[in-house]
Amino acid sequence: MPNSGQQLGRPRDAQIDRTVLRAARELLAEAGYAGVTMDATAARAGVGKAAIYRRFGSKAELLFAAAVHGMDIEPPPDSGSLRGDLHALARIIxxxxxxPGARQVAPPLLAEMARDPALAARFRETFIAREQHDLAAILERAVRRGELPGAVDPSLAHLLISGPLFMALLAFQRPVDDGLLHGIASVIAAGLIARAHEETGRESGAAGGESRPAGER
Incomplete structure (x- = not known):
C-alpha cells in the first residue's frame, strides 16, 4: 500500500521530506493543482521520482500533505476540558x-476521490485515520477527567467537528471567527457528553434487566 506520507518524521528522511513538500507547495502556488506533476516536483526538489512515490502514492496525497497536513500531526495541548480541547482543535482545522494551498487542493481532490474509490480508501486509512487518532486522544482525556462516562467513537467526533468547518470554509466560503469556532466546539462537546451518558444509561439498564429474576421484570 502506498505510504501517503507515513514515513514523514523519520530522522534519516526528514530533510528529503521537507524538500519534497516545499517543492510541491511552490509548484502549487505557481501552477495550480493541475500544473503540479510528480516529475516536476522531483526536479524541483532535486530527488528521484521514486523517492516521492515511497512517501506518497499519488499527486493527490502529496499535495494534501503539502497544503493541509501530513502524518506527523498531534492533538492540541490539554486545555483542562473537552470543550477547550475541541475549541483548540477547531482553531487548528x-x-x-x-x-490558499488548501483552498486550491480541496476541490480537485474531492473530485479525484469521487472517481477513484482506492484513493478515497487510502485517505481514510492514512490522513483521516491520523486525524481520528488525535481526536481519540482528546476523548480519552475527557474520560480520565470524568467529563465522559465512557468511550466515544472518534470517527463520530471527527465527522462532527470537521464537517461544519469544511462546509463553512470550502463550500460556503463564509468567514470563520473564533466565536463561531467556540460555538461549534461547545455544541459538539455537549452533544458528545449527552450521547455518552445516554449510551452508558442504556448499557446499565440492559445489564440490570438481565440480572433481575423473571418475576420482577
Missing part, C-alpha cells in the same frame, strides 16, 4: 483549511 480552521488554519489548515483556510490556507
Amino acid at each position: 480552521d488554519q489548515r483549511l483556510s490556507s
Whole structure:
C-alpha cells in the first residue's frame, strides 16, 4: 500500500521530506493543482521520482500533505476540558483549511476521490485515520477527567467537528471567527457528553434487566 506520507518524521528522511513538500507547495502556488506533476516536483526538489512515490502514492496525497497536513500531526495541548480541547482543535482545522494551498487542493481532490474509490480508501486509512487518532486522544482525556462516562467513537467526533468547518470554509466560503469556532466546539462537546451518558444509561439498564429474576421484570 502506498505510504501517503507515513514515513514523514523519520530522522534519516526528514530533510528529503521537507524538500519534497516545499517543492510541491511552490509548484502549487505557481501552477495550480493541475500544473503540479510528480516529475516536476522531483526536479524541483532535486530527488528521484521514486523517492516521492515511497512517501506518497499519488499527486493527490502529496499535495494534501503539502497544503493541509501530513502524518506527523498531534492533538492540541490539554486545555483542562473537552470543550477547550475541541475549541483548540477547531482553531487548528480552521488554519489548515483556510490556507490558499488548501483552498486550491480541496476541490480537485474531492473530485479525484469521487472517481477513484482506492484513493478515497487510502485517505481514510492514512490522513483521516491520523486525524481520528488525535481526536481519540482528546476523548480519552475527557474520560480520565470524568467529563465522559465512557468511550466515544472518534470517527463520530471527527465527522462532527470537521464537517461544519469544511462546509463553512470550502463550500460556503463564509468567514470563520473564533466565536463561531467556540460555538461549534461547545455544541459538539455537549452533544458528545449527552450521547455518552445516554449510551452508558442504556448499557446499565440492559445489564440490570438481565440480572433481575423473571418475576420482577
